[in-house]
Amino acid sequence: NSPSFVTMEGTEQSDSQEVNAVYLQQLRELDIPEEAAKQALLHTRNVSAEEAAMYYFNKLENEEEGDDDLIFKMVFVVNMDLSMGVGKVATQVGHAAVGLYQVLQEKNSWREMAWKWDHTGSKKVVMQGSNTAHLLELQALAMSLSLPTYLVQDAGQTQAEPGLHTVLALMGEEELLNNVTGSLQLL
Known part of the structure; x- marks a missing residue:
């Protein structure tokens, strides 16, 4: 059994990049918006849902106060x-x-x-x-x-x-x- 992936079209790095669907679902269950979850998975290279969640929440904390x-x-x-x-x-x-x-x-x-x-x-x-x-x-x-x-x-x-x-x-x-x-x- 190979992991299932969701394809993202038109990203900067290539024509399509794959996001692990299981990890994506786990992130969605944490109430992370779908696009943000996909981006977090891409930035952490689909290592795990935990890595992507940490990336997402750290990014939120570090955003400038505007x-x-x-x-x-x-x-x-x-x-x-x-x-x-x-x-x-x-x-x-x-x-x-x-x-x-x-x-x-x-x-x-x-x-x-x-x-x-x-x-x-x-x-x-x-x-x-x-x-x-x-x-x-x-x-x-x-x-x-x-x-x-x-x-x-x-x-x-x-x-x-x-x-x-x-x-x-x-x-x-x-x-x-x-x-x-x-x-x-x-x-």
């Missing part, structure tokens, strides 16, 4: 005062993600932020919020920093009363967003 290199993340703050079940929390976080993504379409700068977020790993974090007042306080702080937010109000069809604030979704450049949610505990 505006184009900012990392964006999406944060979901769950209202822990409501004692929602796991399924309910998952549903509410889903509502928050969709709602925030719709909000991001309202301004050019936010659309650009969503694009950069999507192309830099789509980082998402779920945190614990104390209660409704806490969620509203965090939202106000985020808005004062011009960060997009979306606050889910439950329809009241299952576990929560209608109109309760269940999850706050926020997005922004990681360091700026940490000023709002950095002290919260992970869910």
Whole structure:
């Protein structure tokens, strides 16, 4: 059995170069974008998925700190005062993600932020919020920093009363967003 390879056309070094498909799949499972994974494998001569992953992550760390290199993340703050079940929390976080993504379409700068977020790993974090007042306080702080937010109000069809604030979704450049949610505990 010979290893299977994926061919890349039109590279600088030759008309086609082969990338080990097994290693490529392993890199994709690490959430490394396909083209970046292929390039990492080519640069490390298909030695192993580990070598390529190390190359990729070292390259990310060593990139110059410019505006184009900012990392964006999406944060979901769950209202822990409501004692929602796991399924309910998952549903509410889903509502928050969709709602925030719709909000991001309202301004050019936010659309650009969503694009950069999507192309830099789509980082998402779920945190614990104390209660409704806490969620509203965090939202106000985020808005004062011009960060997009979306606050889910439950329809009241299952576990929560209608109109309760269940999850706050926020997005922004990681360091700026940490000023709002950095002290919260992970869910």
